[in-house]
Amino acid sequence: MACFVRISPPSSSCSLPGHGHASTSTSISRLKGGLLQCCVLPRGAGAGAYGSQYSDVIPAAAALGLPPPPSSSGRLRIFSGTANPTLAQEVACYLGMELGRVKIKRFADGELYVQLQESVRGCDVFLVQPTCPPANENLMELLIMIDACRRASAKTITAVVPYFGYARADRKMRGGRESIAAKLVANLITEAGAHRVLACDLHSGQSIGYFDIPVDHVYGQPVILDYLASKTICPDEVVVVSPDVGGVARARAFAKKLSDAPLAIVDKRRQGHNQSEVVHLIGDVRGKVAVMVDDMIDTAGTVSQGAELLHREGARAVYACSTHAVLSPPAVERLSSGLFQEVIVTNTVPVMHHRSFPQLTVLSVANLLGETIWRVHDDCSVSSIFQ
Numbered sequence: 001m002a003c004f005v006r007i008s009p010p011s012s013s014c015s016l017p018g019h020g021h022a023s024t025s026t027s028i029s030r031l032k033g034g035l036l037q038c039c040v041l042p043r044g045a046g047a048g049a050y051g052s053q054y055s056d057v058i059p060a061a062a063a064l065g066l067p068p069p070p071s072s073s074g075r076l077r078i079f080s081g082t083a084n085p086t087l088a089q090e091v092a093c094y095l096g097m098e099l100g101r102v103k104i105k106r107f108a109d110g111e112l113y114v115q116l117q118e119s120v121r122g123c124d125v126f127l128v129q130p131t132c133p134p135a136n137e138n139l140m141e142l143l144i145m146i147d148a149c150r151r152a153s154a155k156t157i158t159a160v161v162p163y164f165g166y167a168r169a170d171r172k173m174r175g176g177r178e179s180i181a182a183k184l185v186a187n188l189i190t191e192a193g194a195h196r197v198l199a200c201d202l203h204s205g206q207s208i209g210y211f212d213i214p215v216d217h218v219y220g221q222p223v224i225l226d227y228l229a230s231k232t233i234c235p236d237e238v239v240v241v242s243p244d245v246g247g248v249a250r251a252r253a254f255a256k257k258l259s260d261a262p263l264a265i266v267d268k269r270r271q272g273h274n275q276s277e278v279v280h281l282i283g284d285v286r287g288k289v290a291v292m293v294d295d296m297i298d299t300a301g302t303v304s305q306g307a308e309l310l311h312r313e314g315a316r317a318v319y320a321c322s323t324h325a326v327l328s329p330p331a332v333e334r335l336s337s338g339l340f341q342e343v344i345v346t347n348t349v350p351v352m353h354h355r356s357f358p359q360l361t362v363l364s365v366a367n368l369l370g371e372t373i374w375r376v377h378d379d380c381s382v383s384s385i386f387q
Contacts, residue, residue: 075155076377077120081129081145083138084350087162087366088128094370100125104141114144116152124377125154126198128369131165131185132326132349139165139185143192150193158196158376159189160369162348163296163324167203170210186210198372200348200365201295201323216382218372220323220346223363225257227344228291228321235259237316239288243306244268247294254293254321264290266306286314289341296324297345300331307339317341324348325362327355335359 079100080088092099101117127149129142142159149157169181189197190212198216202208208215238261242251248265255261264283290310292303297320307318318340325345327335335343336357345351346365368385375382 075123076373077118077123077125077154078373079116079125079127079145079149081127081138081141083130083132083141084128084162084347086350087130087347087364087369090364090366091128091160091370091373094367095374102145104145112141112144114141114148116148119152120149121153122155124156124158125149126158126160126373126377128160128162130161130163130348132163132324133165133328135165139188143188146189146192146194156195157193158198158373159194160198160373161189162200162365162369163326164199164202164207167207170204170207182207183210186212196376198369198376200369203295216372216376218368218382219386220348220365220368221254221257222386223346223365223368224321224323224344225254227361227363228258228319233289235261237287237289239264239283239285239290239315241266241283241285241290241292241306241310243292243294243302250295251293254291258291261291266302266309268302268305281309281313285310287316289317289319290315291319291321294320294322296326297322297331297335297343298326299328300334304334304337304339311339319344321345323365325351325355325360327351331355332357 076095076097077100078088078092078095078097079102082104089099100120103113103115103117105113107113127142127145129138129145131139131142142161146157146159164182164185166181166185169179170183171180172178186207187210194213196214196216197211198218200218201220202217205217208217235258238258240251240255240258240261241264242248243266245265245267248263251265252263255263262283264281264285266281267279290307292306292310294303297303303320303322307320310318320335320340320343322343322345326349332355336359340359342361343357343359344361344363346363348365351360351362371385372382374380375385
């Protein structure tokens with residue numbers, strides 16, 4: 001169990017538009033080996049575009065009373081695309097840096113134009129750009145940003161892709177004559193000039209092998225686990241549920257870290273893309289608090305049907321936990337229908353005002369990504385963050 005230490009909120013220089021710090025309740029926990037891992041506590045209502053609760057980012061150096069990292073005036077540069085600029089700003093805030101200046105505009109015919117507004121010659125450049133909806137627009141923007149950095153003589157270029165679109169197209173599903181788009185996108189990022197990819201919770205582990213460049217794969221589980229640890233739920237009453245057989249390994253790892261909670265599995269049959277049918281439940285959830293764990297929530301068909309089954313099997317309450325909140329229609333209607341006590345996601349994909357609902361809690365992965373970026377830049381271990 002992490003040891004929570006309350007600290008003061010960050011300075012006003014790191015404030016984001018619409019995200020003040022007056023009512024912030026935030027904490028940082030020290031893990032094994034002296035490593036920092038962000039964890040969050042409820043903030044309360046009124047968190048702008050991020051739902052009912054949100055965690056502001058604490059700069060690592062300021063949190064511990066240390067001087068700013070040398071990267072603020074060194075050879076580390078962070079740029080943001082237009083897909084999730086708020087997350088990129090939080091990452092820069094964690095590192096005690098300013099985001100790099102970049103000009104991105106679209107011509108009348110829809111073509112993209114990217115120009116770096118500062119020198120990156122000889123620098124380690126990190127481009128924060130999830131390929132979330134609209135996936136094709138954001139992917140093309142990422143590729144053009146990579147190309148701009150390559151032509152500007154950056155020493156290394158790391159594509160920071162918190163949400164990797166097309167990851168579900170990782171194999172042939174129906175016998176043949178299908179594309180494996182995950183491999184295609186990996187090739188595009190590599191050929192554009194990226195030297196490394198930093199991704200969060202890929203849909204399947206084999207996607208790492210599609211890249212011919214190094215991939216740092218980080219997990220949003222520690223952020224969600226620390227949040228659940230702050231809630232008043234008796235560990236003996238919790239059962240972790242995998243919404244399908246393919247997510248058993250993910251749910252088992254989650255359950256092990258959640259006081260070695262028991263595991264249940266929803267057996268489903270997928271009829272087509274974004275269509276699934278629940279068959280039955282493997283495991284006992286009667287009188288328990290069921291925590292469903294998945295890597296993403298798209299149309300919410302899988303988790304909502306699973307929640308209905310869990311309630312029929314006698315679950316006292318159902319929580320849904322997911323790293324990526326894609327929330328394609330009709331996800332909001334399904335998630336806000338009363339099936340869930342709480343829906344816990346992260347901000348790898350921006351959650352806009354019209355997609356928020358009372359049960360939604362959005363946690364920030366900025367500290368996790370910021371720590372990983374610093375370790376990559378400083379040639380330190382990344383895997384030790386999760387040990």
